[in-house]
């Protein structure tokens with residue numbers, strides 16, 4: 001009874017508002033389902049429902065804006081459509097949150113209709129219950145753009161699959177009809193012999209036909225399944241390499257320093273795969289495997305064969321101990337690969353950020369500490385026989401670390417670079433008791449990571 005009354009009232013209010021052409025004052029009138037879609041497509045690069053990303057958490061934002069500034073959803077419409085214009089018009093609250101968020105610009109959305117915005121606001125007011133926690137764990141959900149694209153592909157595949165199944169059923173039914181037709185008496189006027197012979201063939205061989213169809217269907221399902229498993233999966237990606245090179249044996253068992261092979265990580269943007277000459281520094285003398293460790297399923301002969309591939313590639317004649325001059329390039333498959341529009345620099349992290357990253361990681365994972373900075377991002381490579389991606393390497397992942405990693409203001413680099421900024425930053429970031437995280441030195445600025 002009570003709830004009916006409530007609805008009745010709401011309906012009246014809604015009708016009243018519609019008549020006065022300002023239905024949008026109540027964000028709750030929107031469709032949260034559609035809002036969720038729009039939110040995921042447009043907002044998740046910078047917002048989550050219940051935690052800060054680049055912008056503030058948006059769960060219950062309608063109520064928040066109402067409480068903090070006495071503003072209605074009409075203000076939110078203006079903000080979302082063109083926050084810049086709103087700020088420039090001198091709007092107090094707009095300028096306040098802009099300042100609060102370190103003058104990070106929110107994107108403008110002139111193309112969202114009032115209904116779209118109502119839908120999004122309805123979603124932030126009434127999000128479906130179990131979503132946010134679980135979603136954070138799957139890589140697909142962290143990567144908004146990719147996730148949405150994968151979903152569309154999945155839908156296309158499912159629809160095509162259904163279409164194919166439908167077609168097969170239709171053909172079977174038609175064949176059946178032909179057979180019954182062939183057997184029926186009132187076939188008089190039709191080309192009797194042809195249908196007869198066809199139905200005879202069908203009767204004789206229909207098991208074969210059905211068998212072939214079944215096999216085809218199984219193959220198609222298997223192929224499509226494999227394909228589905230493959231698209232959009234990056235975390236855990238581990239392709240087969242031309243030489244079975246084990247990081248566990250090199251960096252783990254034999255404790256070879258990462259930077260002996262990936263030396264360029266220190267100096268620049270990339271941290272290349274070592275050239276064959278680097279391998280030969282050791283393998284000129286190490287021509288066979290005599291280690292205690294054997295990966296299950298592999299034996300000494302296997303490892304020896306793989307070492308021979310180094311010689312084949314460099315043209316090394318192990319017997320005569322000289323190069324023949326006949327070389328073959330080894331084409332390693334690249335595992336990590338950021339899109340072209342992203343700028344990532346190893347030296348900023350491996351040199352300037354080294355101590356900050358290690359101590360922050362160890363504080364967050366007290367039972368799983370790391371000794372080498374590389375492992376904060378690449379995981380425990382020294383335990384992997386085959387390298388695989390240990391994180392999802394999305395924008396959200398970069399940002400999350402920049403927001404939570406306190407930089408080391410005393411390392412040589414930052415001390416010099418931020419001489420005058422230090423005190424100013426401390427004043428600007430009193431909220432965490434003076435902690436200065438990477439975002440304070442521009443780690444959330446689009447231009448730092450994007451060309």
Ligand code: HEC
Nearest residue numbers: 042043045046054055056061097098101103104105106107
């Ligand atoms: C490029 C990043 C970015 C995108 C994309 C983005 N926002 Fe924002 N948003 C921000 C930032 C940053 C702020 C904080 C204010 C500021 O710095 O301008 C903010 C603030 C807001 C606020 C005010 C919150 C408050 O606490 O008062 C709302 C509402 C909002 N965004 C909604 C949206 C919606 C809806 C979308 C998607 C249609 C969206 N934003 C997409 C970055 C973004």
Ligand code: HEC
Nearest residue numbers: 250251256257258261273332334335336374378381382387
């Ligand atoms: C003896 C040389 C050597 C050492 C030592 C070594 N690596 Fe490697 N690394 C390689 C080679 C060769 C490849 C390419 C083949 C592969 O992917 O396994 C590679 C690949 C990688 C990749 C993947 C690159 C890509 O394609 O995206 C990462 C990440 C990596 N190494 C990190 C490390 C870390 C971290 C350490 C130290 C714990 C380390 N490496 C120690 C030789 C070495």
Ligand code: HEC
Nearest residue numbers: 244245246249254274278279282288289290291303306307
């Ligand atoms: C710093 C010395 C060093 C360098 C550089 C080095 N290796 Fe090795 N490699 C070793 C040692 C030590 C072993 C283990 C030998 C043993 O235990 O008998 C080994 C074993 C191997 C094996 C057999 C085990 C396995 O990992 O499958 C292969 C293959 C191999 N190395 C390939 C390479 C390639 C390719 C490179 C260049 C990218 C390279 N190594 C660079 C020291 C090195």
Ligand code: HEC
Nearest residue numbers: 258262265270271272273336337338344349350373374377
């Ligand atoms: C802050 C996170 C981070 C740290 C720390 C880090 N890496 Fe990387 N690494 C990345 C990212 C991101 C990429 C992908 C870069 C790209 O595709 O442009 C990458 C790529 C690589 C590659 C593939 C080749 C390339 O440059 O694209 C190698 C090899 C590598 N890292 C080795 C290392 C080694 C060795 C260390 C430690 C000395 C290390 N990384 C430390 C994030 C990190």
Ligand code: HEC
Nearest residue numbers: 343344352353356376398401405407438441442443448449
């Ligand atoms: C494990 C934590 C961590 C991850 C993950 C990480 N960073 Fe960083 N990043 C840092 C730290 C710490 C610094 C500051 C280093 C210093 O003290 O100057 C930094 C600095 C930077 C800077 C320089 C900022 C400035 O204003 O000078 C850029 C650009 C950058 N990172 C890009 C990226 C990109 C792109 C990614 C993701 C592919 C990424 N980072 C992932 C920790 C991280």
Ligand code: HEC
Nearest residue numbers: 143144145146339342393394395398399443444445446449
């Ligand atoms: C700390 C580094 C970093 C900062 C700061 C950063 N981005 Fe990104 N951004 C990335 C990385 C890395 C990717 C690639 C993610 C992937 O391939 O999954 C990316 C991807 C994107 C994409 C492609 C969409 C997608 O989901 O793949 C857009 C659009 C984008 N960023 C916009 C922005 C805007 C706008 C800002 C400023 C508010 C910003 N980025 C700040 C690192 C950053």
